Amino acid sequence: MTPEMIDRLLMNITELLNEVENIQENSYQMDELVKELESKIENMESNIDDLEKNANQLNDRFFSVIDKAKDTINARHVG
Incomplete structure (x- = not known):
């Protein structure tokens, strides 16, 4: 190998090593x-x-209030 070929080879090796590093x-x-x-993603989940x-709790509370309101209305009509 000539010195020029060795220089080119070393240059190519250096470039490849730089690419590998990148x-x-x-x-x-x-x-x-x-x-x-x-x-x-874990935080979002x-x-x-x-x-x-929270939505289920609100839903449960909502239906509880509705049931109490129905009971109150029914109690007034009965009494």
Whole structure:
């Protein structure tokens, strides 16, 4: 191999190593973004569960009030 060929080979190897380093760095960044998204999704799921529980409690309270109102109306008509 001539010195020029060795220089070109070393340059190509250096470029490849730089590309590998960039890919690795991007991979780490992607991993962090995915972890962040997973965390946000878990928080959203928890919030949705809480909202469902609150909606069910409100629904139960609403029907309880309706039942009491019906009982009161029926008691007035009977008495």
